[in-house]
Amino acid sequence: MKYDVIAIGEAMVEFNQTIAGEPNYLQGFGGDTSNAVIAAARAGARCAYVSAVGDDVFGKNLMDLWHIACVDTAQVAIKSGAFTGIYFVTHGAAGHEFSYRRAGSAATTMLLNDMQCGACKQTKWLHYSGISQAISENAREQCSAAARIARAAGAKISFDSNLRLKLWSLEDAKLHMIPAIAGCDLFLPSLDDVVHLSGLSDPQEIIRWSHDLGAKQVVLKMGSEGVIVSDGSQQNRIAPITVKALDATGAGDCFAGNLLARLALGDDLTTAARYANAAAALSVQGFGAVAPLPLPKAVHALLASHS
Numbered sequence: 001m002k003y004d005v006i007a008i009g010e011a012m013v014e015f016n017q018t019i020a021g022e023p024n025y026l027q028g029f030g031g032d033t034s035n036a037v038i039a040a041a042r043a044g045a046r047c048a049y050v051s052a053v054g055d056d057v058f059g060k061n062l063m064d065l066w067h068i069a070c071v072d073t074a075q076v077a078i079k080s081g082a083f084t085g086i087y088f089v090t091h092g093a094a095g096h097e098f099s100y101r102r103a104g105s106a107a108t109t110m111l112l113n114d115m116q117c118g119a120c121k122q123t124k125w126l127h128y129s130g131i132s133q134a135i136s137e138n139a140r141e142q143c144s145a146a147a148r149i150a151r152a153a154g155a156k157i158s159f160d161s162n163l164r165l166k167l168w169s170l171e172d173a174k175l176h177m178i179p180a181i182a183g184c185d186l187f188l189p190s191l192d193d194v195v196h197l198s199g200l201s202d203p204q205e206i207i208r209w210s211h212d213l214g215a216k217q218v219v220l221k222m223g224s225e226g227v228i229v230s231d232g233s234q235q236n237r238i239a240p241i242t243v244k245a246l247d248a249t250g251a252g253d254c255f256a257g258n259l260l261a262r263l264a265l266g267d268d269l270t271t272a273a274r275y276a277n278a279a280a281a282l283s284v285q286g287f288g289a290v291a292p293l294p295l296p297k298a299v300h301a302l303l304a305s306h307s
Helices: 032-042 057-068 114-120 130-134 137-152 170-182 191-198 203-213 251-264 269-283 296-305
Strands: 003-008 012-017 025-030 047-054 076-079 086-092 095-101 123-129 156-160 186-188 217-221 227-230 235-238
Touching (some): 003 114, 003 137, 003 251, 025 057, 032 123, 032 156, 032 251, 047 114, 057 076, 114 123, 123 130, 123 137, 123 251, 130 137, 130 170, 156 251, 170 203, 186 251, 191 203, 203 217, 203 227, 227 269, 251 269
Parallel strands (some): 012 086, 156 186, 186 217
Antiparallel strands (some): 012 025, 086 095, 217 227, 227 235
């Protein structure tokens, strides 16, 4: 296979509030699957991104970002007359909150071309998310097509819940996300997301519900309670690594990308999840979704210090 990890979805320009309540924003980049594939590339995986950006300065900036991160951009379409999506992150006592300006963006109107379809046949893992599905009906169709193409060529499918009820209703989310869970090899839910999707609150019941739908492997992210890893017959619990968090934006994406990279590079699920857990702990110590994504040397050092 030419690639270890290919992700499909939307990348956006990020404006992240640096001090709660003040009108000061740090410009960066985000988009859950873009964050994840950059994290995977930094972890040593061969990666590509399937998406579309506008023919604007922010689209060019994103292309430069992926190039620097060693993510193949041949599968990113540049759409003339379209714009690149933007989002804002504000911070307060309840945590961080997202505000999107993405309706009608280039990625929401993407149609898979022959090159993108060909790339999906050449990867070990295809990764997408609930956000990849939620941005438009067209995007949902493209995600489903990419997953079918990749599966037929022998790839494994990774699906991150990333439920965003600002983008669609819970009813619509269930309608499309539950079949995605049923068809994936690796399901990466956060506890908050899957409580809404399943109607369950107990982690063991949630894991059983996920496997019963069809997910072969489940990694349940529970924030300060750590992570539970399940392959359907055996479970392992991974304790959280306590750090001083500055900004949690993109921590779950960091986890997903590092997990997929380590799986593609030969780790078993639990070993890969331990690595991803440490990477995510490092990522929350800086501002933005992309800039704090760690390199392997830092991750290994953190793991060694908590052995």
